[in-house]
Amino acid sequence: MSTVLRQHAEQQFSQELEELKKQDPHKIPQNWQLSPQAVVSYLMGDKLNNGFQLTPKYIGNRRLMEIAVATLTTDRALLLYGLPGTAKSWVSEHLAAAISGDSTLLVQGTAGTGEEAIRYGWNYARLLSTGPTPEALVETPMMRAMKAGKIARVEELTRIGSDVQDSLITILSEKSLPVPELNTEVQAVTGFNVIATANNRDKGVNELSSALKRRFNTVILPVPDSMEEEVEIVQQRVKSFSQHMALPIEKPITEEIRRIVTIFRELRSGVSMDGKNKLKSPSGTLSTAEAISVMNSGLSLSHHFGDGSLTAHDLASGVLGAVVKDPVQDKIVWQEYLETVVKQREGWKDLYRSCRDMM
The missing domain is CATH 3.40.50.300 (P-loop containing nucleotide triphosphate hydrolases)
Structure with a gap:
């Protein structure tokens, strides 16, 4: 039997919505399924009185x-x-x-x-x-x-x-x-x-x-305020993707997510995390959604063409595709960033080499 590639939210989270309906103590507006308070709990995540855990759909304010x-x-x-x-x-x-x-x-x-x-x-x-x-x-x-x-x-x-x-x-x-x-x-x-x-x-x-x-x-809706917030968003969405697409995560990938998020945040802001290097920003937005896409692509590569363990080599092509939208200007921006930041950063030599090989 074929399965739906992407379920609508009310199907994917039907159990959460049903539990909320059962335990919603607040007044529900006419033709609404839930009270306003319950809708916010559904979005932000919460633990219900019976111990049922609602997953956060939005991580932010x-x-x-x-x-x-x-x-x-x-x-x-x-x-x-x-x-x-x-x-x-x-x-x-x-x-x-x-x-x-x-x-x-x-x-x-x-x-x-x-x-x-x-x-x-x-x-x-x-x-x-x-x-x-x-x-x-x-x-x-x-x-x-x-x-x-x-x-x-x-x-x-x-x-x-x-x-x-x-x-x-x-x-x-x-x-x-x-x-x-x-x-x-x-x-x-x-x-x-x-x-x-x-x-x-x-x-x-x-x-x-x-x-x-x-x-x-x-x-x-702003971009995530902090590094930790953005890492958490990417981690949750990547976990959901891996489960749905049957791509097992062989080892913890938090540090790989942190590296991708760091790259995107630095290039978005035009300055390195330590404030020592001013950077040029590429033409793309380098959003959280693109960071999720890079991680998902890397998981697919590692599963189908590697040993299942996500490596810098699996992520390099996705990063390059996200950053270099203009083959001339963005390529210059990316090369400068690799040499001035990635190459000098401790523990990032594997990512530097993999990205250089992709150029």
């Missing part, structure tokens, strides 16, 4: 998650904003899973996303045959969320053209979606709200209008 959840109890939508790889989509999915029990009501924003992806579309065969009828209408995830009183998600809102973005204004302000072709409208049921994500690297691509901005409460 708890207050940010409290603000995000509180926003969704009001008539304002939530905009999760930040650098690539700061867990915006991840948090959005888990919020929808915990609140609505359904994270699939998703509109993916691209340059080609049209109004029909947000409002509604038509089955053109039926439309030509019978004209505009309810049967010919194609409901969008947004419309289904409004009817069911659930959370709708809009990914990469600023990738969508400004004229299409503004189709959200009536939905968010009036809580209704007019269907003039049928002389009717869809009115949102209590519990409906919208979570959108936006990447600040896209600033200036399709700026939100002031009218649309007013409909959102913005929560900025």
